[in-house]
Amino acid sequence: xxxxxxxxxxxxxxLLILRTVALGPQHGWAISERIQRISSDVLRVQQGxxxxxxxxxxxxxxxxxxxxxxxxxxxxxxxDLTRSGRKQxxxxxxxxxxLIAAVGQVLETA
Amino acid sequence: MLxxxxxxxxxxxxxxxxxxxxxxxxxxxxxxxxEKYIQSGLTREEAAxxxxxxxxxxxxxxxxxxxxxxxxxxxxxxxxxxxxLRQLRRNPGFTAVAVLTLALGIGGNVAVFSLLDTVLLRxxxxxxxxxLYMFFPVEAKSQRAMVASSYPNFQDWHEQSHAFQAMxxxxxxxxxxxxxxxxxxxxxLSITPGLFxxxxxxxxxxxxxxxxxxxxxxxxxxxxWHRRFGGDAGIIGKSIHLEGRTYTVLGVLPxxxxxxxDRWGSAPEVLVPxxxxxxxxxxxLRVIGRLVPGVSEQxxxxxxxxxxxxxxxxxxxxxxxxxxxxDQLSQAAVSDVRQTVWVLLGAVAFVLLIACTNVANLLxxxxxxxxxxxxxxxxxxxxxxxxxxxxxxxxxLLAGMGGxxxxxxxxxxxxxxxxxxxxHTSFFTRVHDAGLELNSxxxxxxxxxxxxxxxxxxxxxxxxxxxxxRISGASLRTGRIRGALIxxxxxxxxxxxxxxxxxxxxxxxxxxxxVGFRTERLLTMDVNLAxxxxxxxxxxxxxxxxxxxxxxxxxxxxxxxxxxELPLTRSETRNSFEIPGxxxxxGLAGYHAVSPNYFHTLGIPLLSGRELLTxxxxxxxxxxxxxxSMAQKYWPDENPVGKTIIAVRIFVQSTxxxxxxxxxxxxxxxxxxxxxxxxxxxxxxxxxxxxxxxTQWPSNEMALVLRTASEPFSLIPVVKKEIxxxxxxxxxxxxxxxxxxxxxxxxGRRFVLQLIGVFASIxxxxxxxxxxxxxxxxxxxxxxxxxxxxALGAGGRQIVWLVVRQNAKWILVGITAGVASALAxxxxxxxxLYAVRPTDPLTFVAVSLLLLAEGLLAVHIPAxxxxxxxxxxxxxxx
Numbered sequence: 001x002x003x004x005x006x007x008x009x010x011x012x013x014x015l016l017i018l019r020t021v022a023l024g025p026q027h028g029w030a031i032s033e034r035i036q037r038i039s040s041d042v043l044r045v046q047q048g049x050x051x052x053x054x055x056x057x058x059x060x061x062x063x064x065x066x067x068x069x070x071x072x073x074x075x076x077x078x079x080d081l082t083r084s085g086r087k088q089x090x091x092x093x094x095x096x097x098x099l100i101a102a103v104g105q106v107l108e109t110a
Numbered sequence: 111m112l113x114x115x116x117x118x119x120x121x122x123x124x125x126x127x128x129x130x131x132x133x134x135x136x137x138x139x140x141x142x143x144x145e146k147y148i149q150s151g152l153t154r155e156e157a158a159x160x161x162x163x164x165x166x167x168x169x170x171x172x173x174x175x176x177x178x179x180x181x182x183x184x185x186x187x188x189x190x191x192x193x194x195l196r197q198l199r200r201n202p203g204f205t206a207v208a209v210l211t212l213a214l215g216i217g218g219n220v221a222v223f224s225l226l227d228t229v230l231l232r233x234x235x236x237x238x239x240x241x242l243y244m245f246f247p248v249e250a251k252s253q254r255a256m257v258a259s260s261y262p263n264f265q266d267w268h269e270q271s272h273a274f275q276a277m278x279x280x281x282x283x284x285x286x287x288x289x290x291x292x293x294x295x296x297x298x299l300s301i302t303p304g305l306f307x308x309x310x311x312x313x314x315x316x317x318x319x320x321x322x323x324x325x326x327x328x329x330x331x332x333x334x335w336h337r338r339f340g341g342d343a344g345i346i347g348k349s350i351h352l353e354g355r356t357y358t359v360l361g362v363l364p365x366x367x368x369x370x371x372d373r374w375g376s377a378p379e380v381l382v383p384x385x386x387x388x389x390x391x392x393x394x395l396r397v398i399g400r401l402v403p404g405v406s407e408q409x410x411x412x413x414x415x416x417x418x419x420x421x422x423x424x425x426x427x428x429x430x431x432x433x434x435x436x437d438q439l440s441q442a443a444v445s446d447v448r449q450t451v452w453v454l455l456g457a458v459a460f461v462l463l464i465a466c467t468n469v470a471n472l473l474x475x476x477x478x479x480x481x482x483x484x485x486x487x488x489x490x491x492x493x494x495x496x497x498x499x500x501x502x503x504x505x506x507l508l509a510g511m512g513g514x515x516x517x518x519x520x521x522x523x524x525x526x527x528x529x530x531x532x533x534h535t536s537f538f539t540r541v542h543d544a545g546l547e548l549n550s551x552x553x554x555x556x557x558x559x560x561x562x563x564x565x566x567x568x569x570x571x572x573x574x575x576x577x578x579x580r581i582s583g584a585s586l587r588t589g590r591i592r593g594a595l596i597x598x599x600x601x602x603x604x605x606x607x608x609x610x611x612x613x614x615x616x617x618x619x620x621x622x623x624x625v626g627f628r629t630e631r632l633l634t635m636d637v638n639l640a641x642x643x644x645x646x647x648x649x650x651x652x653x654x655x656x657x658x659x660x661x662x663x664x665x666x667x668x669x670x671x672x673x674x675e676l677p678l679t680r681s682e683t684r685n686s687f688e689i690p691g692x693x694x695x696x697g698l699a700g701y702h703a704v705s706p707n708y709f710h711t712l713g714i715p716l717l718s719g720r721e722l723l724t725x726x727x728x729x730x731x732x733x734x735x736x737x738x739s740m741a742q743k744y745w746p747d748e749n750p751v752g753k754t755i756i757a758v759r760i761f762v763q764s765t766x767x768x769x770x771x772x773x774x775x776x777x778x779x780x781x782x783x784x785x786x787x788x789x790x791x792x793x794x795x796x797x798x799x800x801x802x803x804x805t806q807w808p809s810n811e812m813a814l815v816l817r818t819a820s821e822p823f824s825l826i827p828v829v830k831k832e833i834x835x836x837x838x839x840x841x842x843x844x845x846x847x848x849x850x851x852x853x854x855x856x857x858g859r860r861f862v863l864q865l866i867g868v869f870a871s872i873x874x875x876x877x878x879x880x881x882x883x884x885x886x887x888x889x890x891x892x893x894x895x896x897x898x899x900x901a902l903g904a905g906g907r908q909i910v911w912l913v914v915r916q917n918a919k920w921i922l923v924g925i926t927a928g929v930a931s932a933l934a935x936x937x938x939x940x941x942x943l944y945a946v947r948p949t950d951p952l953t954f955v956a957v958s959l960l961l962l963a964e965g966l967l968a969v970h971i972p973a974x975x976x977x978x979x980x981x982x983x984x985x986x987x988x
Contacts, residue, residue: 018374028135029142047139047164051132056178059121061113067131070138073143103824 001073008043013053015096016043018089021063027076028054054079084104114180117566121179126857132175141164165613182577186917190503197504204476205508206679207879208469214872215465217519218458220475220526222865224520224552226451229540229565231551234371234440237310238400243274243410245397250431261386262264263421264430267397273410274399275903278305280370281394285352287338287381288641288839295843296334297636298352299369299378300385306399307657310370316346316361319383327383328357331482332365334379352380354643354839362808368398368543372536373444388769391428393532398439411436448638454865457609460602461869461876463558467599468880469508473492473567473594475499475887477575484576498572498810505568513560521548529862532857534680590885596917597924598881600961602854603873604928605935607960610870612936613863616944620856625677626787626796627712632815632848633822634676637833637840639810647808648728654812656802666819672804676791676813678851687757687800688775689744692937697744699736699798700789701757705809707782711817719751719782726803732778733803740798741783751778757800759807792855793944815848822847858943874964881968885917889972894975897984913973914966921965924960932957 008016020031031054032045056061060086070076081089121128140161147157165171196204233239245267246255251597259267259283268277280301287294305319314332328350339345349356368377387394399408414434421429437445477484484497533539575592604817618958636658645649652671661670675682682700689695706722708714717738726733734757741750754777761772804812818825830842889896896909936948946953 027138029139033142033146042123046166048166048174051136051139051171052174052178055175059114059178059180061119074138074141075129076138090176 002025008045008049012096013045015089016059016094017050017053017079017090018062019086021079021081022086022089023070025066025078025080027070027078029076029107031079033108057085060087060088118180120182120981121181122184125181126229128179132172136165136168136171142486142487144311150898153178154374158929160265179250186501190500190764191507193500194504194507198507201476204472209510209511209515209861211465211468211876211879212509212560212567213515213519214876215462216516216556216563217523218461218516218869218872219455220516220520220548220552220556221523222451222455222458223555224524224546224548225527225537226455227549227551227555228544228546229444229447229451229537232544234443235366235368235543238930239440240438241401241403242309243399243401243436244439244442245399245409245414246435246437247393248433248435252431255435256393257396258376259395260390260393260428261384261395262388262390262932264395264397266435267399267414267417268420271399271410271413271421273402273405273413275402275590276308277397277746278308279384279395279397280305281384281396282378283382284638286354286380286638286839287380288351288354288980289337289338291660293635293839293841294338296379296749297377298382300379300618304983305364305369305398305777308398311367313361314364314414315343315581316359318361323360324383325383326355326357327360328352329361329363329381330359331367331379331381332521335362339392339548340836345780352382353640357382366561368539370398370443371439371539371543377542390425399546405446407436407438409976410752412904413498438634440468444540447536449938449941450862454862456938457606457866457869460606461872462563462845463566464599464602464873464876464880467593467595467602468876468883469882470567471573471595471880473505474884477571478887478891494576497576499570500565501575502568505564505572509564509568512563513556516552516560517548517556524548527865532861532863533854537861558981565911567938588710589888592887593917593920596881596884596920597876597927600921600924600965601927601931603877604925604957605872605932606866606870606873606962608932608936608955610863610867611957612939612943612946612948612950613859615946615950615953616942617859619945620792620859621852623788623792624783625792625852627677627714628851629848631820631822631828632712633818634812634815634846634848634851635829635845636811636813636843638812638843639840640701644810647810650810651728651773651805651808653840654705656836657833658707661814661829662707664825664828666825666834668817668819669707669711670705670817671711671815672705672803673708673815674703674809676790676810677712677787678848678855680791682789682799683758684797685758687758690754690756694954695753697740697798699800701807702799702801702802703809704801705804708801712787713814713817714787714916715785717783717785719748719780721782721784722801722803727805728808730806730873732776732806733781734778734785735801736780737784737796737799737801738850739788739796742827744799750783753780755777755780755800757802792852793950813844849908851915859944862939862942874960877961878964878968881917881921881965883969885913885969886972888916889913889976891906893979893984896979897981898983899980900979909977910970910973913976915971917969918966921969923961923966925961929954929958 016035017031020026020034023034026034028050032047032050035043035045047059054063054065058065058079061080062082064082066078067075070080143161143164144154147160148154152160183779234242236242245259246257247259247263249256261279264279271277278301280299282300283299283300285296287296295469301319303319303321305321306313312318313329316329318329320328330345330350334343335345342348343360345362348359351357362891363381384395401407414436416427418432418434479622486499488494528541528546533542550725570591605659637654639650639653644653658670658672661667682702684698685701687697687699704722706724706726709716709721719735721734722733734755736750744750745753756775756777759776761774784801788794788796789799789800790797816822816825816829822901826845831838833842898908898913899912932954933949940948
């Protein structure tokens with residue numbers, strides 16, 4: 001099972017975080033869990049890159065952070081998508097899809 | 111973009127709380143992971159161990175998070191600043207010299223800029239001053255603009271123009287104010303209704319004139335209201351006495367109101383309605399208008415052109431070939447000094463350039479001594495751009511400190527500048543009205559200037575110092591750069607010195623001008639009679655006759671004279687006259703009514719014929735005396751004494767309805783010729799002047815001149831008392847000595863000379879310091895070489911020659927470049943020069959020699975020191 005895990009290509013982590021946060025406010029651990037779960041454990045987010053990425057996205061103004069109480073009553077920092085973050089997400093999604101399609105096409109025909 | 115910046119700033123300034131939050135967030139993550147493992151069946155210890163292992167290096171992650179906060183840039187900058195400050199503290203001598211040098215340069219610029227701000231930038235204190243325009247009738251042929259227009263023309267412009275929402279006219283006048291205290295001569299302004307609405311300045315009390323008011327109403331300035339009437343709140347409706355008549359006070363103007371804002375308007379304190387003169391050829395009104403919002407200046411010009419053309423057709427006698435020029439009030443108000451301000455700013459910019467050159471040289475020397483440090487920093491991995499950034503930060507610190515000290519210097523000098531500003535120029539009016547201050551515009555200028563000078567003096571040294579592989583031959587190259595900088599400094603100083611030298615020579619020559627009479631111990635004063643009270647004109651002559659007689663008899667008065675317009679006051683009445691004969695000729699001369707004793711009092715020599723006598727009275731035949739210029743111009747080969755001319759006599763009748771003017775030709779006999787006098791000003795060559803007895807040509811505005819035996823000012827109270835014995839309501843104004851008049855005449859030039867002189871002195875000192883610094887450094891670098899030369903037997907003289915030769919070359923290059931630049935630039939001073947050409951060779955040679963001597967002296971000191979080098983020590987050096 002460990003063999004099936006792949007490291008994220010450069011730049012895709014931001015897209016995944018934005019997509020995940022788009023579903024509703026989440027804290028850091030939940031974001032990484034969710035990415036892992038939805039990708040059926042294929043994608044694994046390194047904590048070492050998760051938090052710097054979160055803080056960078058926050059600085060860019062695409063997500064905003066707010067402290068709140070989690071399910072088990074622990075104080076946690078929740079990240080939520082901002083309006084400009086949503087625009088960014090749309091742009092990155094379509095760019096990604098185009099990339100996938102193009103790469104796929106090359107692989108099929110070449 | 112903005113949110114990004116805010117985030118960075120929050121991260122920077124609220125670092126502690128950001129750190130705490132990061133810590134909490136990361137710990138929460140670990141805690142969640144631990145719980146997850148516990149739920150999957152691990153023991154708490156095992157779960158915690160695995161979670162922590164997975165998580166990896168906490169500190170490294172934190173560091174990466176901090177990087178994403180974007181504070182590293184700010185922190186690096188702060189580190190540079192701290193490091194830079196430490197560097198500057200370590201070299202207090204260098205820092206002090208650099209900061210002081212920059213402070214002189216920046217401070218001078220700040221002071222001159224605040225003058226520019228006051229004179230050219232700050233808006234006039236009226237509502238929307240950019241839409242206020244002055245009108246000038248223009249003679250189409252000569253394109254000569256006149257200041258004044260006539261009442262009918264003003265009315266026609268007003269009625270026919272649509273581009274202007276309002277127009278008003280005014281002219282200056284003076285009034286005798288009498289009443290409870292000492293009689294006073296006041297500057298006043300006659301205005302048409304609506305001037306204040308046009309300016310957008312409502313009166314503080316009461317109201318302004320309307321077209322229904324009778325002519326004997328008056329507005330007072332706030333200052334006069336307080337000075338003469340104690341700020342009486344019930345002043346409106348009360349009466350005051352002007353020119354012996356009763357005027358009703360209609361309103362009081364707000365404090366600090368001043369109009370017109372130019373150099374011609376002195377400081378009007380009473381305002382009365384204009385008395386319309388129906389004659390279209392009688393030009394006495396200045397006209398101002400407010401442009402309709404949205405209408406362009408061009409549209410207004412076109413419209414006025416059309417109006418002028420229509421008037422020229424309708425009234426060819428007076429308006430043929432007359433155009434109308436428009437000029438923004440703010441422009442028209444400072445037209446006399448605009449160029450001067452820029453010249454001064456240019457001159458002081460040179461000082462800053464010299465200062466920057468000096469500091470650049472200092473930094474180059476610094477760079478040489480810091481080679482070691484920079485080598486180490488490069489060795490441990492600092493990039494060149496990193497080191498350049500560090501060096502520039504230090505330069506910026508220097509510039510900042512220099513700027514701050516410069517502002518302090520400017521703050522301290524501004525009152526001096528304000529008090530030196532010459533009267534009768536827009537400098538005086540604007541500085542008097544608006545003051546010189548360090549406002550936000552000036553501060554922004556200072557900051558920009560500091561940054562600019564940092565770039566000027568910091569970039570080159572930073573670039574040179576960090577140049578890789580600068581061991582071989584590089585110091586020779588920096589030697590050349592330093593030399594070029596010295597040459598630049600010398601050239602800039604040359605221009606300033608040449609300017610100051612030319613100005614100084616002009617002033618000296620101006621003050622040496624033979625004015626044609628003896629100026630010492632002459633007391634002058636204006637005694638202007640109220641027109642209506644002293645009518646008919648015989649009463650005027652009678653008054654002056656009595657006053658002259660009384661003053662003659664005062665013990666310390668040697669002699670007394672009277673004249674309509676004093677010499678050196680830049681005003682006189684010029685008129686035409688006719689020389690009758692078979693071929694009558696026309697001439698032009700200044701007309702002066704004088705008392706018989708005038709020539710004797712001033713010490714004007716009689717060249718032929720006789721002086722005017724008391725016997726030349728209103729009932730005796732008309733006579734006159736001409737000056738030498740008039741005699742030479744109109745009777746070049748004969749003696750004018752005994753000749754007859756026909757002079758024009760002007761009668762101005764002012765009544766409540768308006769003033770009318772009549773010209774009447776009258777024959778008079780020339781009885782004498784007197785010496786020339788500088789009538790109009792020190793720099794104005796004598797013109798033909800005609801002097802006539804005041805008894806035959808009475809005037810209500812005469813100035814008295816007293817030659818005193820003792821110090822003139824001590825006589826003022828006695829003189830006033832004697833005049834008041836004749837008429838207790840008679841104001842005595844403008845009491846001055848003739849020496850003061852001479853000095854006022856030179857004031858404009860003196861002001862420019864003072865400023866340029868100060869700049870030139872600073873330049874000379876800075877240049878000397880710069881040359882000295884470079885020569886010392888050169889010597890320091892060559893200690894080894896000098897030691898070898900001495901060991902091989904070179905004498906002290908040879909060593910001195912070596913050092914001098916190295917540096918003199920650049921000084922000579924600088925002088926040559928200076929001559930070339932000065933030849934091009936001193937032309938800008940032409941308006942201030944007198945009897946000196948802008949390229950005066952003597953000045954140029956003197957300045958060259960001065961700079962050469964200064965340079966050699968500055969080089970000589972380190973050169974002398976070089977000869978004291980002990981060869982043994984020198985050889986061990988390095």
